[in-house]
Amino acid sequence: MIATVATARRVLHQLRHDPRSAGLLVLMPSVLLALFHWVYAEQPWVFERVGPQMLGLFPFILMFLITSVTMVRERLSGTLERLLTTPLARGELIGGYALGFGLVAVVQAAVSSAVAIWLLDLGVDRPWEALLFAFVGSAVGIALGLLTSAFARTEFQAVQFMPLTTFPQLLVCGLLVPVDRMPEPLQWFATVLPLTYVTDAFGSLALGEGFAERVGDLLVLSAFAVAALSVASLTLRRRTP
Amino acid sequence: MPDAVDIRGLTVERGGRTVIDGLDLTIPTGVVTGLVGPSGCGKTTLIRAVAGVQVVRSGVVTVLGEPAGSATTRRRVGYVTQAGSIYPDLTTAQNLRYFAAVHRLAPDQVDEVLRAVDLTEVRDREVRHLSGGQRTRVSLAAALVAEPDLYLLDEPTVGLDPVLRRDLWQMFAELAGRGATLLVSTHVMDEADHCDRVLLMRQGRVIADDTPTGLREATGTDDIEAAFLALVGGAR
Ligand SMILES: Nc1ncnc2c1ncn2[C@@H]1O[C@H](COP(=O)(O)OP(=O)(O)OP(=O)(O)O)[C@@H](O)[C@H]1O
Numbered sequence A: 001m002i003a004t005v006a007t008a009r010r011v012l013h014q015l016r017h018d019p020r021s022a023g024l025l026v027l028m029p030s031v032l033l034a035l036f037h038w039v040y041a042e043q044p045w046v047f048e049r050v051g052p053q054m055l056g057l058f059p060f061i062l063m064f065l066i067t068s069v070t071m072v073r074e075r076l077s078g079t080l081e082r083l084l085t086t087p088l089a090r091g092e093l094i095g096g097y098a099l100g101f102g103l104v105a106v107v108q109a110a111v112s113s114a115v116a117i118w119l120l121d122l123g124v125d126r127p128w129e130a131l132l133f134a135f136v137g138s139a140v141g142i143a144l145g146l147l148t149s150a151f152a153r154t155e156f157q158a159v160q161f162m163p164l165t166t167f168p169q170l171l172v173c174g175l176l177v178p179v180d181r182m183p184e185p186l187q188w189f190a191t192v193l194p195l196t197y198v199t200d201a202f203g204s205l206a207l208g209e210g211f212a213e214r215v216g217d218l219l220v221l222s223a224f225a226v227a228a229l230s231v232a233s234l235t236l237r238r239r240t241p
Numbered sequence B: 001m002p003d004a005v006d007i008r009g010l011t012v013e014r015g016g017r018t019v020i021d022g023l024d025l026t027i028p029t030g031v032v033t034g035l036v037g038p039s040g041c042g043k044t045t046l047i048r049a050v051a052g053v054q055v056v057r058s059g060v061v062t063v064l065g066e067p068a069g070s071a072t073t074r075r076r077v078g079y080v081t082q083a084g085s086i087y088p089d090l091t092t093a094q095n096l097r098y099f100a101a102v103h104r105l106a107p108d109q110v111d112e113v114l115r116a117v118d119l120t121e122v123r124d125r126e127v128r129h130l131s132g133g134q135r136t137r138v139s140l141a142a143a144l145v146a147e148p149d150l151y152l153l154d155e156p157t158v159g160l161d162p163v164l165r166r167d168l169w170q171m172f173a174e175l176a177g178r179g180a181t182l183l184v185s186t187h188v189m190d191e192a193d194h195c196d197r198v199l200l201m202r203q204g205r206v207i208a209d210d211t212p213t214g215l216r217e218a219t220g221t222d223d224i225e226a227a228f229l230a231l232v233g234g235a236r
């Protein structure tokens, strides 16, 4: 536990020494939301429908990116190899990452939800739930980032995994077309992708439905996060050639 | 006292080539053992095998009485890699506090260790703004905070000035005096004179294992470099 917290603190310290990245991370989603709001100034119903779901997408995508790049950097710089010769357990390292970046995700979700709800008048009347789902979505992003980082040899490759893993999800998650109006094979595909559940939860939030409608999403997303984190910690090999 | 490291029949392949071939070796407890040899001879590979992070083809590596890399030995081994593996975007003190924490230690030692490696001045500076020699010492300090029983130091003196090098070797001797075991690699052969024992390595084999004095006497030479050349010539 000490080592997990220490790892989370270390990750946050690193981010603090890079204020530009930290600033981008926290503010960029709000700026993008505002831009989106502006683009659809004449058709406000578009922002009303898609805006809440975007609130859930940003934490997922950004956390996926910074986690995979940070992890690849850790591999290349030799710090990972060194850490693996210490008593630090692999689960503690992964848990520390999830905790540290998860906190960043909460801050980011808080800022972008506040901007969306109070400045852009987005109709989400349960901000705390928006935060909860943003956090769970980011946890899945962190977990997938850790997982894919095992397959990237360079930071450049890690960045390129982003379109590979997120674009298909963006297309079928229900953001563009509701899942039940897509061809059947795509509907099956959508059910195995985590972003679908993030989108569903935020869509339901926007409709003002009760929490009971989103319990399923929460469970599925938590299961995704736990499964991806477990597989990620298995891909961390102590011995390398 | 039992040996700190015991290696039996170690064979390692890297990139499809046999880098270490059937090595048998022991490293005694409480002394400084130098691992000396030309670039590419397998020093880092051997140290990685002792640290338990190298995939090995065959053989048994026992470290402090347990298999290399086991949970118990990891508590007692400090590995300083050749490329100083510390976080450039953290300050010196933040690096040391983190490495203390992963060893489940309170960061009480940090200031003392910083004094020992003469880094007090750069305590709160980010490591990426430090000189190469300072970074090397931060990396070393990150091992010192955990007070391990076995130090694996891969070329810790590269790029340091003569005064600092002398101070570090003095520190290594002091650590050994307090009961720690040190395996220190270098390709500067004359640094071997600071060691209690020297392993001369060439193409994945240990071609000599002796005290510096014993090595010079056996080869009838004045320094370790000449001894190495004599041994290589003899092996041809
Ligand atoms: N990651 C790797 N993949 C494949 N081969 C490797 C790898 N690392 C090292 N080797 C090879 O293994 C051999 C031994 O390398 P090693 O790094 O152990 O040498 P060294 O004695 O530490 O050299 P130096 O003094 O330059 O650090 C070399 O022939 C090297 O080319």
Ligand SMILES: [Mg+2]
Residues within 6 Å of the ligand: B043, B044, B045, B082, B154
């Ligand atoms: Mg080396």
